[in-house]
Amino acid sequence: MPRYYEDKPAGGACAGVKEDLGTCLLQSDCVLQEGKSPRQCLKEGNCKALKYSFFECKRSMLDARSRFRGRKGY
Numbered sequence: 089m090p091r092y093y094e095d096k097p098a099g100g101a102c103a104g105v106k107e108d109l110g111t112c113l114l115q116s117d118c119v120l121q122e123g124k125s126p127r128q129c130l131k132e133g134n135c136k137a138l139k140y141s142f143f144e145c146k147r148s149m150l151d152a153r154s155r156f157r158g159r160k161g162y
Contacts, residue, residue: 102145109138 099106110126113119118129130139 101149102142105138105142105145109135109142112138 112135113126113129116129116134118124118132118134119126124132129135
């Protein structure tokens with residue numbers, strides 16, 4: 089579940105999405121019950137929505153149109 093911050097966390101434009109993705113992976117059954125690493129669970133397809141949001145946020149940093157629209161993410 090995404091968290092909305094009054095103060096943006098330090099660390100850049102996509103820090104909020106990155107933190108939520110890490111939390112999602114660490115709380116997933118793949119890590120807790122199966123004992124796999126978060127990287128393995130991410131490759132297997134856990135937390136797909138946050139992974140896509142993080143990708144879109146990083147891509148919007150490179151997109152020249154984002155100067156007018158603003159960065160995606162929170």
